[in-house]
Structures are given as structure tokens and as C-alpha cells.
Amino acid sequence: MHYAFDVWIQWQFPQVPFERYADDVIVHCKSKGQAEQVLAAIHGRFERCGLELHPTKTRMVYCKDSNRPGEHEHTFDFLGYTFPVP
Helix, strand or coil, rough: CCCHHHHHHHCCCCCCEEEECCEEEECCCCHHHHHHHHHHHHHHHHHHCCCCCCCCCCCCCCCECEEEECCCCEEEECEEEECCCC
16 A cells, blocks of 8 residues: 555645555545545556455545535544544
């Protein structure tokens, strides 16, 4: 995963922060459009590396706060903790 993902995403999308632990990754995008672009690129990268994204774990999640009033239905799990979307 280090070369297939970490090095690649830092080179392709240096402005997009991420966290990875083993094979779990969270990528922080600033907009839905950016998230769609990054996700499509990750799909392509993994395909070229003979890997695939988990079909039920891979999704875009909107993290609502006082500066982001939009709605989204997902929670997400990372490292054994379920992050609610308020």
C-alpha cells in the first residue's frame, strides 16, 4: 500500500490530506467534485496495481459541522470507531 497508494496520492494529489492504517484509508476532500475526481483516480490506480476497493466500505461521506450545513446519510468506521454524521 505504501507505493500503490501513499506515494502515488502524495504525487497525484499533494493538496489532499489522508490517513491510512493498514488497508483502511480516509481521504479529506474540499468538495464533492474533488472527492469524485480523487475516488475515480484511486479506482484507476488500484486497478493498474491489480487491487480493488472494498465495494461496501468505499464511499464518500459528508462531515457536517457549523461551517458545512449540508446533509448526507452515512456514518463511517475507522480503526474500530464509528464516526457519526450529525
